[in-house]
Amino acid sequence: xxxxxxxxxxxxxxxxxxxxxxxxxxxxxxxxxxxxxxxxxxxxxxxxxxxxxxxxxxxxxxxxxxxxxxxxxxxxxxxxxxxxxxxxxxxxxxxxxxx
Amino acid sequence: xxxxxxxxxxxxxxxxxxxxxxxxxxxxxxxxxxxxxxxxxxxxxxxxxxxxxxxxxxxxxxxxxxxxxxxxxxxxxxxxxxxxxxxxxxxxxxxxxxxxxxxxxxxxxxxxxxxxxxxxxxxxxxxxxxxxxxxxxxxxxxxxxxxxxxxxxxxxxxxxxxxxxxxxxxxxxxxxxxxxxxxxxxxxxxxxxxxxxxxxxxxxxxxxxxxxxxxxxxxxxxxxxxxxxxxxxxxxxxxxxxxxxxxxxxxxxxxxxxxxxxxxxxxxxxxxxxxxxxxxxxxxxxxxxxxxxxxxxxxxxxx
Numbered sequence: 001x002x003x004x005x006x007x008x009x010x011x012x013x014x015x016x017x018x019x020x021x022x023x024x025x026x027x028x029x030x031x032x033x034x035x036x037x038x039x040x041x042x043x044x045x046x047x048x049x050x051x052x053x054x055x056x057x058x059x060x061x062x063x064x065x066x067x068x069x070x071x072x073x074x075x076x077x078x079x080x081x082x083x084x085x086x087x088x089x090x091x092x093x094x095x096x097x098x099x
Numbered sequence: 100x101x102x103x104x105x106x107x108x109x110x111x112x113x114x115x116x117x118x119x120x121x122x123x124x125x126x127x128x129x130x131x132x133x134x135x136x137x138x139x140x141x142x143x144x145x146x147x148x149x150x151x152x153x154x155x156x157x158x159x160x161x162x163x164x165x166x167x168x169x170x171x172x173x174x175x176x177x178x179x180x181x182x183x184x185x186x187x188x189x190x191x192x193x194x195x196x197x198x199x200x201x202x203x204x205x206x207x208x209x210x211x212x213x214x215x216x217x218x219x220x221x222x223x224x225x226x227x228x229x230x231x232x233x234x235x236x237x238x239x240x241x242x243x244x245x246x247x248x249x250x251x252x253x254x255x256x257x258x259x260x261x262x263x264x265x266x267x268x269x270x271x272x273x274x275x276x277x278x279x280x281x282x283x284x285x286x287x288x289x290x291x292x293x294x295x296x297x298x299x300x301x302x303x304x305x306x307x308x309x310x311x312x313x314x315x316x317x318x319x320x321x322x323x324x325x326x327x328x329x330x331x332x333x334x335x336x337x338x339x340x341x342x343x344x345x346x347x348x349x350x351x352x353x354x355x356x357x358x359x360x361x362x363x364x365x366x367x368x369x370x371x372x373x374x375x376x377x378x379x380x381x382x383x384x385x386x387x388x389x390x391x392x393x394x395x396x397x398x399x400x401x402x
Contacts, residue, residue, distance in 0.1 A: 015230040
């Protein structure tokens, strides 16, 4: 039942030429959510971007699962901090003269 | 166009082996990869250089050509391709207020030097969409007044028209995702997404902080002392204010609900804070001086 929102993991792995075990490991580390339906396993479409990012870390940069786990947490923090920084910079505009 | 020293970029000797190159590339890529350096343009540029150096040095044919002609590229016959068309890896956004639209393609964008040596299509080993389409990024420049009300706008991104609803109250620097409007997926993969970053210039007399607005209003001495009515501008039109007698300079008043719309909360508005700036009269006439002197005598201590 591959739908617009759920991607069959088999299909995903075949297209990227990666092993099933990679997705399993991401799942075991709690980095992604795998949905099981009628013995088939799926990835929610919204997760693909993150999975592809972790794929690049693993296959292109040679980073192991523990490393990906740490980086994922740090990236989340960076995103929060970048949001905070944007809000702080907008507040600073209160004290600056714009033309 | 300048010669690019790919060995220097990868921090290796010219005698480096394939394994050395791979190790050097991975070490630097781990430092500068855009996945690990979100929103860092310098890291992105640096990674593109590293990627280009690896593209050449890790390919025996390309490396051989580079080693042979690299420094004399200007004179070698091979470089007739110098004027070949530029890489197509740049997106094209035609929206009137959109000034940037590029693929989130970390491995594209080769230098002029690279393209003059290997042609614009030589980045063949670079990553291509295998499943999910690529994300696109665009910047939309608007004025504060443009985002006071929710509005529809049609953007042309990569040759496609996209009708976009810009919610009132969007903030400067905010990014919104338009799902599925990136490049098409392949082999049944979903399309990429379009990310729009808003840059909001403020040329109005109001300062904005989130949904609150701030403005300074001049108050003449007599209204400040004796009180009275005052008309002030808001983004929603003019409003009449009652100024209390003996209002001091820098007094702040809050006009509830006269601020900026709260993002994605229809009908909800922040507040407008007015700071009074009492203006003292200048060019006093003799008569005025006389009266002020008299007044000052009534206040022995001057307060």
